[in-house]
Amino acid sequence: MLETLHHLHPVLNILIIDDGSPDGTAQVIKNFQQQKNNLFLLERTGKLGLGTAYIKGFRWAIEKGFEAVITMDCDFSHDPATIPQFTDKIGEYDLAIGSRYIGGIRIMNWPMQRLLLSFFASIYAKVITGIPFSDSTGGFNCYSRKALLSLNLDKVFSIGYAFQIELKYKIWSQGLPCVEVPITFWERTVGKSKMSRKIVVEAVINVFRLRIKKILGNLQ
Numbered sequence: 001m002l003e004t005l006h007h008l009h010p011v012l013n014i015l016i017i018d019d020g021s022p023d024g025t026a027q028v029i030k031n032f033q034q035q036k037n038n039l040f041l042l043e044r045t046g047k048l049g050l051g052t053a054y055i056k057g058f059r060w061a062i063e064k065g066f067e068a069v070i071t072m073d074c075d076f077s078h079d080p081a082t083i084p085q086f087t088d089k090i091g092e093y094d095l096a097i098g099s100r101y102i103g104g105i106r107i108m109n110w111p112m113q114r115l116l117l118s119f120f121a122s123i124y125a126k127v128i129t130g131i132p133f134s135d136s137t138g139g140f141n142c143y144s145r146k147a148l149l150s151l152n153l154d155k156v157f158s159i160g161y162a163f164q165i166e167l168k169y170k171i172w173s174q175g176l177p178c179v180e181v182p183i184t185f186w187e188r189t190v191g192k193s194k195m196s197r198k199i200v201v202e203a204v205i206n207v208f209r210l211r212i213k214k215i216l217g218n219l220q
Contacts, residue, residue, distance in 0.1 A: 001074050002032050002039065008080055013038045015060060016074070017053045020045055051163035055153050062148055070142045077186050078140040085181050086142035092179075094147040095171050097133055098140030099180040109187035121203060125165050128207050129214070131172055133180055136165045137203075140183055147171050155220040160199035162206040169210050173219060 005014055018026045018041065029041045042056060054071065061069045068090045072078040078098065089096040100107050101122065107115055118137060125136045141164075151170055158166045172178050213219040 001076065001080065002029075002036075005080050006036060009083055011038070012070075012083070013040065013066065015040045015042065015057055017042045017044065017057050019047050019053065049159035050161065051156060051159045051166075054163060054167075055156060058143075058148050058151075058153060062145065067145050068142055069145075069148065072140045079184065079186070082181075082183055085183075086140075089179050089181065090142055090144050092177065094144040094150075094176040095168065095178040096142040097135065097168065097178065097180045098138050098183040099133065099135040100138055100183060100185045101134040102180045102182050106182065106184040107187075108184065110185075117200070124204075125169075125207050129165075129169055129211050131165075131169050133168060133172075133178070135180065136168050137161055138183075138185070139164060140185075141168075143167075143171075147176055150174050150176060152220040157209070158202065158206050160202050162199075162203040165203065165207060166210060170219060173214060 002014065005012060014036075016025070016029050016039070018029070020043070026041060026043055029039065033039050033041065040060075042060060044053070044056070057071075058069060068087065070083060070086055072080070072083075082098075086096040086098070101119065105115070105119070107118075110118075122134060122136050125131055126133070151167065156163065156166060168178070210219065
């Protein structure tokens with residue numbers, strides 16, 4: 001992925017957040033850093049959750065003064081060649097969402113159970129919260145600096161994949177312009193999904209929490 005990103009987008013700054021991966025990820029990054037001065041690494045001890053990793057990365061990007069942040073998986077489920085489709089939207093929009101469902105379903109090689117879970121999760125979030133997006137659970141997104149600064153990162157309460165819904169909902173609820181970008185999602189060929197029953201339960205509960213907080217006027 002690092003070689004592909006450097007080939008396609010050599011001027012992009014890349015941040016890797018590693019939660020103590022036992023496969024030597026951190027050392028691989030450190031080796032690459034000897035050749036690339038726009039590659040950065042944040043190491044954390046233990047598995048602290050997807051949401052906290054995102055927040056740490058967002059804080060880092062804000063502190064460094066970046067104007068936009070792209071989030072994506074590192075297993076080629078998200079095609080790095082499509083990054084310009086996101087960055088071209090920032091300026092006119094504050095959030096560009098990679099959508100696997102807008103204009104048809106474009107998910108390759110997922111088992112039917114996983115596909116239905118993801119698809120109906122977005123429908124569920126749409127029905128409960130009113131969020132207009134066809135895909136609110138995906139991780140291939142681009143946030144403007146304005147969108148990140150509009151968020152109270154200390155008040156983000158989701159840790160697992162519900163984090164994706166929470167951020168999108170909070171940005172949209174503030175009236176910031178958002179757009180969905182059609183993408184094709186490819187199932188990983190190596191590694192395992194981190195999806196679990198606990199993550200699903202958190203998402204079900206937190207979608208309700210978001211709606212209730214909005215109704216009570218304390219969505220932060």
